[in-house]
Amino acid sequence: MDTAVFRLDGVTKRYGDLVALNNATLEVGANEYLSFLGPSGSGKTTLLRVIAGFEAPEAGRVHFEGRDITNVPAHERGIGFVFQNFALFPHLTVIQNVGFGLTHGKSGLSSAEIERRAVEMIDLVGLSGMEGRGVDQISGGQRQRVALARTLAMRPKLVLLDEPLGALDANLRGRMRNELRAIRERLGVTFLHVTGSETEALAMGDRVVVLDRGTIIQTGTPGEIYDRPASPDVAHFLNRFNLFDGSLSRGSFTGAFGTAAVPQATRANRDVYAVRYDRMKVLPASASTDGPKLRATFIASEYLGSSVMNFFDAGHGHLIEMEHHLSLGAPDTYEPRQDYLLTWNPEQAIVFGREAG
Amino acid sequence: MESRIIKPALGVYVALFVLFLYGPFVVLTIISFQQGPDGGPQFPIIEWSTYWYRQIFGLTPPSRVAPLPFGEALIRSLVLALMTMVVSTVLGVMSAQAFRRNFKGSAVVFYLIVLGMMVPGVLTGLGTSLLANNIIGIERHWYTTAFATHVAYTFPFAFLVMLAILNRFDSSVEEAAWSLGVDPWTTFRKVTFPLIFPGVLSAMLFAFTLSLDEFPRTLFASGRDQTLPLAIYGTFSVEIHPNIFAFGVLTTLFSFALLSVYGILMAMSVRRAKKMAMQEDIA
Numbered sequence: 001m002d003t004a005v006f007r008l009d010g011v012t013k014r015y016g017d018l019v020a021l022n023n024a025t026l027e028v029g030a031n032e033y034l035s036f037l038g039p040s041g042s043g044k045t046t047l048l049r050v051i052a053g054f055e056a057p058e059a060g061r062v063h064f065e066g067r068d069i070t071n072v073p074a075h076e077r078g079i080g081f082v083f084q085n086f087a088l089f090p091h092l093t094v095i096q097n098v099g100f101g102l103t104h105g106k107s108g109l110s111s112a113e114i115e116r117r118a119v120e121m122i123d124l125v126g127l128s129g130m131e132g133r134g135v136d137q138i139s140g141g142q143r144q145r146v147a148l149a150r151t152l153a154m155r156p157k158l159v160l161l162d163e164p165l166g167a168l169d170a171n172l173r174g175r176m177r178n179e180l181r182a183i184r185e186r187l188g189v190t191f192l193h194v195t196g197s198e199t200e201a202l203a204m205g206d207r208v209v210v211l212d213r214g215t216i217i218q219t220g221t222p223g224e225i226y227d228r229p230a231s232p233d234v235a236h237f238l239n240r241f242n243l244f245d246g247s248l249s250r251g252s253f254t255g256a257f258g259t260a261a262v263p264q265a266t267r268a269n270r271d272v273y274a275v276r277y278d279r280m281k282v283l284p285a286s287a288s289t290d291g292p293k294l295r296a297t298f299i300a301s302e303y304l305g306s307s308v309m310n311f312f313d314a315g316h317g318h319l320i321e322m323e324h325h326l327s328l329g330a331p332d333t334y335e336p337r338q339d340y341l342l343t344w345n346p347e348q349a350i351v352f353g354r355e356a357g
Numbered sequence: 358m359e360s361r362i363i364k365p366a367l368g369v370y371v372a373l374f375v376l377f378l379y380g381p382f383v384v385l386t387i388i389s390f391q392q393g394p395d396g397g398p399q400f401p402i403i404e405w406s407t408y409w410y411r412q413i414f415g416l417t418p419p420s421r422v423a424p425l426p427f428g429e430a431l432i433r434s435l436v437l438a439l440m441t442m443v444v445s446t447v448l449g450v451m452s453a454q455a456f457r458r459n460f461k462g463s464a465v466v467f468y469l470i471v472l473g474m475m476v477p478g479v480l481t482g483l484g485t486s487l488l489a490n491n492i493i494g495i496e497r498h499w500y501t502t503a504f505a506t507h508v509a510y511t512f513p514f515a516f517l518v519m520l521a522i523l524n525r526f527d528s529s530v531e532e533a534a535w536s537l538g539v540d541p542w543t544t545f546r547k548v549t550f551p552l553i554f555p556g557v558l559s560a561m562l563f564a565f566t567l568s569l570d571e572f573p574r575t576l577f578a579s580g581r582d583q584t585l586p587l588a589i590y591g592t593f594s595v596e597i598h599p600n601i602f603a604f605g606v607l608t609t610l611f612s613f614a615l616l617s618v619y620g621i622l623m624a625m626s627v628r629r630a631k632k633m634a635m636q637e638d639i640a
Contacts, residue, residue, distance in 0.1 A: 054532050074535035075544075081536035087529035091551045101537025104547055147533075154537055 035205030248353030449515025478573030522556030
């Protein structure tokens, strides 16, 4: 990408013996929305903190707008940061919070100009009329918007969002997502969005970066990540796949479900067989099939609105999930504690193995 | 069952505690209204009067009881306490701020600071006076040597108060300010300081009151001009009149006034702190 606004070159950050970030390299284009997905402790927040300048990396360089900013202090970087806990200034009103950077930084604007811009930002996030409120007199969702307006008022080219929606309830989260998209359309800002939610990462990002134990393990569009997870770990974080251990040998995989043909496999450091939740099929226990067969006991189902999740126990506590999209017809009902036969089309499975080419 | 015994027992304990705490002051107050100038510092009260209060302010005709020689000592003590308060609080805030990040030798520095409140005061005073007289060769004064001992003594209190406050401080608000292009010094003035202000007030109160009635260190380190506690002690060795009690009542009232100001300022900033706590709750 030659229009990269932002670049990380082999950034490494350690806390004592713990490697929080291991040789992270990344390029981000102008006006791109990047989501960072990973379990807690995967280094995604550390990554943002290094970019913002709150932490200094032990190795590697950070470039922003064609400048090496690795040793530039946070307040001279011009990179916005939205905190998970919002970190509003509790002793100031909404408008003072939003105008804080313009007032006390090097904006050089007159106070009338600052007020005009703060009001404009408050309007942008839909909080008009709340300018004079204390930040303790507004709701959680409104605080979130103040935090966003406060950052956007500085007109940064790059905004880092550290699980900004984590503290909100599901309803608000959905609305804030839409607002983030709308703001991005209007202002042309590059967003780096850290989240622990795979749904959020896939929904928001132009590209998704998957992190595990301080290492970037896959970067791609949401479609690529979803359809072709690069490793068993990515498949695991996406929370959309049933994973089976076993062994891959000469074009077939042997696991708890018997042996299945493997048309193609992805190289990995261990042998794992992954089947998407919505590719699973349920047959009566007595049925016979040519495909993979897995005996499992039905536990319970969950109604999710557009689909139904069915949970099965394949023995030894191995939980198997099967998703039925309601657009495909009414769901079958299963008897709790009854055995069923689970199967799938082997062509749709994603297989990882040491033997793969 | 338990509370039927423990609660009344605790009640009695607290009552006794309050009695011992305020008993002397009540007696002192009563005797300060003794008749003057002939009434002595003992019961019974011959006749209620405000003679000794008037005497302090020089409103009585001269008598055989000399007015208390406290005027200058009082001013010295107040100035010294103010100086100590400012310096100790500034040092306390700065050093506690430094302790937010782990640095090499932080444990040693910590104990060095706290040592100032641990070392017996008489030794500090004596040591300072010997150091000034024999080694450095400077004159002792309340505003030099004594001031130094006061700072060494009160700084640890201010430091510990600020350490406790900053320990609970959520530094993400500071990072937020930096990310908005505000430099660290302005961030400290506009964000950190307003939020830690209740702690700063407490540190100031500690430093001021500890310095105001400091005795053992000042005894040796203050040189010729006495501070108030020394001057009061000096009058004991001559003869005690109720005017000293009247003076005690007045200084106590002054302390209460100071505490009230502190309480009001505190209540104002605690309201702010509550806002902050609420913000953290939802996070």
